[in-house]
Amino acid sequence: MNALLAFLAPGGSMRLLARAATQRVMIALALLIIFGALRYDHFLGAFNILSVLQYNSMFALTGLGMCFVIMTGGIDLSVGATAAMASVVSAMLSPYGILPGLIAGLAAGLAVGVVNGFLVTRLKIQPFIATLSGMLMASGAGLLLAHNQSVSVSYDTDFTSLGQGDWLGFPIPAWIALVAYVYGSIALNFTAFGRHVLAVGGGEEAARLMGLPVDRVIFATYVQSGLFASLAGVILAAQFGAGQPAEGVGWELFSIAAVVVGGTLLTGGVGSVATTLAGVLLLGLIFNVLNFENGMGWISLSAYWQSVVRGVFLMVVVMVGPGVSRRVAATSAAPAE
């Protein structure tokens, strides 16, 4: 209900608190980049920037879909398995060209999204369990189609350019992610769909009583998440030259972490698309900085430290953040004025 009030009255306290969280993420990202730029010679070099963008564009896409689902108060555990299945399907159709490969991959994601949406909105199964089964089904379907092996993509067509190509000096995956985030930002901030997503997350019953098409909104977020995840899968296949049915393990929890780092509350009703991208980049850059730090020769941390550092970083974000989330919780508990 409070989220409803928040968007009806843009000066509402929730908006301000959300904006404070937004600024904090952006500041953290800026600080990390400045730190890297001052400390390492090639941190802002074209090669490093492009490879970071190219690799993290996949997580940016799964994170974007996840962000919308979480804003409705749900969760999508199937994004990694969906990406894996889509990478297989698109690799299988890549001999027919770039478009058939892309469309086939998206169709796979659409299918998983529809199943998830059906389980959540029609059968009323909690999102965690519903998308857990969606994840198992997608993963099984991917392995079945690929016969438990990676499926090599065709190099006769220009399919691989989806993952390896450049346009105006930037990697195509980064362009795809950028377009997706522009779409996401517009959809969230300037369309009825975006307002409905936040309203549903703020209070499902209240949104229902106001006559909002709650089930349709929730369904749409799962379909959208499936589509973005499958886009990530197409990029995966194109970037590494093969559809990989066993890839994507743990992507879902990494995406959730990125969304949380981005300041979107798991209770739903509050969220931002731009800060989700910042969250993805923060988690990705930590790994990058660690690599550079090793290159300096002062310390020698194995690659295994990256997950420790990421975990600790998530912990710090949550510890710094709760002031915000607790106050938000307190305001939503208070009677609406």
Next chain:
Amino acid sequence: MVEARMVRPRGALPDVSGLLRRYPALAAMAALLVFNFLVTPNFASWQTLNVNLTQVATIVIVSVGMTLVIATGGIDLSVGSLMAISGALAPLIFLSSFGRAHEAVGDALAFVVPVVVAGLFGLFNGWFITRFKVQPIVGTLVLFIAGRGIGQVMTNGNLQVFKNPTFQFIGLGRVFGVPFQVVIMLAMVALAAWMLRRTLFGREILAVGGNEKAARLAGVPVARVKRRVYAISGLCAGVAGLVVVSINSSSDANLVGLGMELDAIAAVAVGGTPFTGGQATVVGSLLGALIIQLVRYTLLANGVPDAAALVVKGAIIAGAVWSQQRSRAA
């Protein structure tokens, strides 16, 4: 067909006693067993029983702790990573120069220390969640990410291969022909089920999950109950980690317990413990894990590929939870 029976146990067995009606998981289990006795060759043998129980033991051990966590309305995503830590720690202890010099002490410590450490990490989860009022998914996500890294850093990502009959009794030993890990599993299920029903702590767990505010007003030490529940979940994960590495005769922190959190959560869900908290059945979680295992075994034994079994598993989890929700609403 198996699936249809699973989803509608009442339809498959129209005239069974109220027991089956009250515990749909039990009915599904019975249907599966009947199907297997009729169709699967060589199903009725000790070997089949042992294979299935052995494979399911670690999942059940983890889901005992998970059931208690979910009973408080929480969730624990860190169990797989805690298994990796415990599994990495045990060989480090008995392969160390101290462990080699004093074998008995080394082996004893290899049992105790990893479990205690995993329990302490669990306690950290509980502290973090209650102290900072973090949602359990996010709170335990920290150790899900960092925990496996800690295990990998401890071993530098190396595979530890070992042969230590005393330690490996936990995974390979037998008591009166029953695999020791199955004995542990049953003991832990019995203990947790008794605790949940008969002790004050059990009551407090359900009270916290049922209505946290009311529980706090009634004088239940909510934060302490939660901390203990996550600590127990950590202890369970620690034990499961020891079992896994001793079965494998090796410890690989990259793989031990990978995906275990979702397997355990699925077992709890199929077993009939609702995610809203306040209600819980540890025996149900045992049944849930057995059902998932038995479905997979049934499919594999009848020539269905593993990947297809995964699809069926997904459908069964959704179907089981859906049918429970219907029967609760009815």
